[in-house]
Amino acid sequence: MMYMEKLTPNPGWSTVISMPKTPPNPSPTDLAFINRQLRQRLNSLTREANHNEEVLKRFHDRELTLLATESLPQLLGCLVDGMKSSFDLPNIQLILHDPDHELRHLLLHSGIEPGSLADIRFVDEIATFSPKHARYKAPWLGPYLDHEHAILFPAAETLQSIAILPMLRRGKPVGFIGLGSHDPNRFTRHHASDFLNRLATISAICLENTANREHLVIAGLTDALTGLHNRRYLERRLEEEVTRALRYQHPLSCLFIDADHFKQINDLHGHGAGDSVLRELALRVKECLRLSDIATRYGGEEFTLLLPQTDATEAGNLAERIRHRIQAKPIAIHGGESVEVTVSIGVSALRSDGDDDTLSIAEQLLDAADSALYLAKESGRNRVQLANPTSIAKKAKETIEIND
Numbered sequence: 001m002m003y004m005e006k007l008t009p010n011p012g013w014s015t016v017i018s019m020p021k022t023p024p025n026p027s028p029t030d031l032a033f034i035n036r037q038l039r040q041r042l043n044s045l046t047r048e049a050n051h052n053e054e055v056l057k058r059f060h061d062r063e064l065t066l067l068a069t070e071s072l073p074q075l076l077g078c079l080v081d082g083m084k085s086s087f088d089l090p091n092i093q094l095i096l097h098d099p100d101h102e103l104r105h106l107l108l109h110s111g112i113e114p115g116s117l118a119d120i121r122f123v124d125e126i127a128t129f130s131p132k133h134a135r136y137k138a139p140w141l142g143p144y145l146d147h148e149h150a151i152l153f154p155a156a157e158t159l160q161s162i163a164i165l166p167m168l169r170r171g172k173p174v175g176f177i178g179l180g181s182h183d184p185n186r187f188t189r190h191h192a193s194d195f196l197n198r199l200a201t202i203s204a205i206c207l208e209n210t211a212n213r214e215h216l217v218i219a220g221l222t223d224a225l226t227g228l229h230n231r232r233y234l235e236r237r238l239e240e241e242v243t244r245a246l247r248y249q250h251p252l253s254c255l256f257i258d259a260d261h262f263k264q265i266n267d268l269h270g271h272g273a274g275d276s277v278l279r280e281l282a283l284r285v286k287e288c289l290r291l292s293d294i295a296t297r298y299g300g301e302e303f304t305l306l307l308p309q310t311d312a313t314e315a316g317n318l319a320e321r322i323r324h325r326i327q328a329k330p331i332a333i334h335g336g337e338s339v340e341v342t343v344s345i346g347v348s349a350l351r352s353d354g355d356d357d358t359l360s361i362a363e364q365l366l367d368a369a370d371s372a373l374y375l376a377k378e379s380g381r382n383r384v385q386l387a388n389p390t391s392i393a394k395k396a397k398e399t400i401e402i403n404d
Helices: 028-068 072-087 102-109 194-219 231-248 262-269 271-286 312-328 358-378
Strands: 091-097 120-123 140-143 161-169 172-181 252-259 294-299 302-308 343-349 384-386
Touching: 028 072, 028 194, 072 091, 072 102, 072 172, 072 194, 102 194, 161 194, 172 194, 231 252, 231 294, 231 302, 231 358, 252 262, 252 271, 252 312, 252 358, 262 271, 271 294, 271 302, 271 312, 302 312, 302 358, 312 343, 312 384, 343 358, 358 384
Parallel strands: 091 120, 343 384
Antiparallel strands: 091 172, 140 161, 161 172, 252 302, 252 343, 294 302
16 A cells, blocks of 8 residues: 655654664673664664655656646546545545636536536635635645535545645645545654645646646637637537537537628628627627537638537527527627628537448538528528438538528
8 A cells, every 4th residue: 555645754864773782791692682673673774765765656656647647637637536546545635726717617628517527626715615724835634524624525424534735836725635545544643744745736736737738729729809619629529529429329419600691791891890790799609508518610700509418409499599699789890880680590410320430420410500501591591490300401502502
């Protein structure tokens, strides 16, 4: 079993071996007794040194693993599941300070629902969540006390000893790592905690680094004008969502949204006005969506939505809400003017004939919504068109000419 404490209290390289007192005229028996004592002490120090070396190696390996993580989900998994395995602990809790929901939004960008992470909690304010523990500046080791520690270790009936490691950045808490053991002697107030403190510091640094890295990745997957995801992001997420929907037999729908007569806005009012319209369209679309929905600017004045766990009927209802919301109020442009804008929307739902691969099914989902959009435009614009549930009108886009 790997022990989480620092080096044992008497590390070999800093301990002076005290020599037993030697009688003035030692007999062979006295010398043999002294030699046995020395050998016992040397063996004890050797065991301590070997234990210390093993502890150091395990902590070093864990630190290297943390530093090698490249994404926020990978880091969180390393901090919880990885540490459970490395340190042979039944209970590890991670509490993270997330006042602006930044970490939660980053996870959603990766397709992970924050609430699904059982051993990780995101809190808006550490000081409010646990005022006493928010003041910790160094690890606390000791017995588990239900009235004091239940907030950090929910459903922890069998815990006997715990370690609370504050994660600090620039002197401020960014979270806690809670380590729980069934062994009452695993974490005690007599154990030193240098290694644990170092581990918590490295964890805090890695959390900041991976969050920054995720922001850079998202910047490359975000449309600068509207703030929505871009087409590259849609391509990245589409197959993931289709795979998940097929595996768990969940519905998945897609919306293609196109601004009607958008070219006329650019021609009459200039491209600056067109940009203002696109930004407002994106805002009104987002106001109608759930956090789990994926909104992208597909290109030009066209937007694409992926709607997990949403069937065709629900997707059609959402499309109508979006259409009404956009039509209800003119959009302000430069010079105090405003323009009335409508949209046409194509709706498709996930279908699988059983023999198609995931990529083909994903492409069919997009093609069906795109074809339905063109049918909506041919039918007069400013309307919602559901894709044909029995066939995908792949030729619609090729045969229908729309002159915006």
